[in-house]
Every structure is written in structure tokens, then in C-alpha cells.
Amino acid sequence: MAYCPECGAEFGGGIRRCPECGVDLLEELKDPSLDDSSNENLVIIQESAGQALAAKITETLGQHGILPVVEDATHSKGQSTAKAARILVSQKDEARARQLLSGLADQIPRA
Numbered sequence: 001m002a003y004c005p006e007c008g009a010e011f012g013g014g015i016r017r018c019p020e021c022g023v024d025l026l027e028e029l030k031d032p033s034l035d036d037s038s039n040e041n042l043v044i045i046q047e048s049a050g051q052a053l054a055a056k057i058t059e060t061l062g063q064h065g066i067l068p069v070v071e072d073a074t075h076s077k078g079q080s081t082a083k084a085a086r087i088l089v090s091q092k093d094e095a096r097a098r099q100l101l102s103g104l105a106d107q108i109p110r111a
Contacts, residue, residue, distance in 0.1 A: 003028060008065055042069055042088040045097050054085040057101060064100055066093045 002025035
């Protein structure tokens with residue numbers, strides 16, 4: 001099997017380039033959780049998301065090879081909100097993450 005490093009699609013049958021992304025395929029995808037991201041700066045891309053929206057955001061980012069960090073935001077300013085989450089990504093992935101999430105704009109409340 002071969003994998004696209006951009007979209008994560010899996011290909012067989014001797015295909016060497018992703019027909020969607022136009023990039024060379026890899027023998028195996030690097031697991032983003034294995035990256036040493038301890039020194040990377042994380043940025044918030046969504047301040048307060050309900051569980052359903054947080055799940056959709058993390059799913060969308062994960063499908064595109066971006067590893068999100070989800071923090072519990074239920075105790076914002078001393079008040080409890082209904083299971084809210086804060087979503088962060090590596091600073092190097094911020095622009096791409098925001099672009100991917102622009103398609104979810106109708107579902108994401110403005111801060």
C-alpha cells in the first residue's frame with residue numbers, strides 16, 4: 001500500500017502519485033502522535049466548542065494530517081459551560097487548519 005502525505009488517502013495497484021493532491025505517495029504515513037511536539041507552540045483555533053462541534057473539528061483536522069489538542073474548557077471565568085472544549089493545533093498547522101475549518105464556519109460561533 002501507498003499513502004498520500006497530504007490527504008492520507010490509501011492507494012494500491014502501483015499508483016505513485018495522489019490523483020487528488022498531485023504529490024508523491026509514501027510507503028507508510030508518519031504517525032503525527034510520534035512527533036516531538038513538546039517544544040512546538042500551540043495556538044487556539046476554536047475557543048469554546050460543544051462536544052459535537054469539537055468532535056467534527058478534530059475529525060476534519062485528523063483527516064488532513066493535523067493533530068489537534070483538545071482542552072476541557074468547562075470552567076471558563078468561574079462559570080460552568082455545557083461540556084465545552086478548546087481546540088489547539090501546532091503553530092505550523094494554524095493557517096491550514098483555519099482554511100480547512102472555514103467550511104465549518106456556519107457551525108462555529110464567533111468569539
